[in-house]
Amino acid sequence: MSAVATRRGILGAIAVAPTALAAVPVAILPNSSARAESTSSNPRIQRAIALHDRADAECKRLDVEVEMPARKACAAALEAYPAEPSPPHEESSTTFVNMFGDTVRLSTEKIGTAAVARKVVNDPSWTDIGDEDWRQAHREIAAANERRDAVLAEQAARRRVFEEKTRAKFRIDEIAARSIALEDRRYQLMQVAIKTPAANLADVVTKLAFIERLFEDDEVDADVFSAIRTDVRRLAREARHETAEQKRDAVRDASATRGLICEEKLS
Numbered sequence: 001m002s003a004v005a006t007r008r009g010i011l012g013a014i015a016v017a018p019t020a021l022a023a024v025p026v027a028i029l030p031n032s033s034a035r036a037e038s039t040s041s042n043p044r045i046q047r048a049i050a051l052h053d054r055a056d057a058e059c060k061r062l063d064v065e066v067e068m069p070a071r072k073a074c075a076a077a078l079e080a081y082p083a084e085p086s087p088p089h090e091e092s093s094t095t096f097v098n099m100f101g102d103t104v105r106l107s108t109e110k111i112g113t114a115a116v117a118r119k120v121v122n123d124p125s126w127t128d129i130g131d132e133d134w135r136q137a138h139r140e141i142a143a144a145n146e147r148r149d150a151v152l153a154e155q156a157a158r159r160r161v162f163e164e165k166t167r168a169k170f171r172i173d174e175i176a177a178r179s180i181a182l183e184d185r186r187y188q189l190m191q192v193a194i195k196t197p198a199a200n201l202a203d204v205v206t207k208l209a210f211i212e213r214l215f216e217d218d219e220v221d222a223d224v225f226s227a228i229r230t231d232v233r234r235l236a237r238e239a240r241h242e243t244a245e246q247k248r249d250a251v252r253d254a255s256a257t258r259g260l261i262c263e264e265k266l267s
Contacts, residue, residue: 041206052189059182074170087151090144096133106141117142198231
């Protein structure tokens, strides 16, 4: 992961506005024995987590029971493919005398000779290089290399056909596509569970418990941390707003009570 945050960092974010969060009714705190409708986690979050776990279990089952056995069987079948022998190298029938006075016969075995032979055949600027025997020997090697390359190409084509049929027999591509689809679904469901706005602290606790199961080594993806931080800050703002409203209501109630008391005294 390119950026991570520890779970302690997430929990620390809950302290963004401790005074405001303290004003949240005790009924929504996770350790409270009180139970109310507002304390339950968002059903959308719970369903996303349940569907994520189902997709995760299917991913693991598919990997262990289907994909890995299929890939091993496919690899064994490919390994059993009878290797075709490479075509033998050829020598030129024409020889020539080199600058040292030695008689030379060319072979396709030398890579450098093959490169020069292609130049002699295909590059007009090489027309007058060397004597006729030298050029003829290279033309023969160029033709021999073409024949040899054609045989190698046919062998490679047969190998590809066998590999394609073998992969189809063991449904490798089909299984891989299914695996990718499940992984994508699992990821999307994780995103829904984490990014669905928390309505209360119970939702935050539910998300944290979910995150603990997903991430190892106490590391959390920064995107996940950002979602939790957004939840906590929003809840803090809402708590401050509710507290301010409660104070205003209390002041109004107190004023109304004093007014009633004064009226009774006057009467």
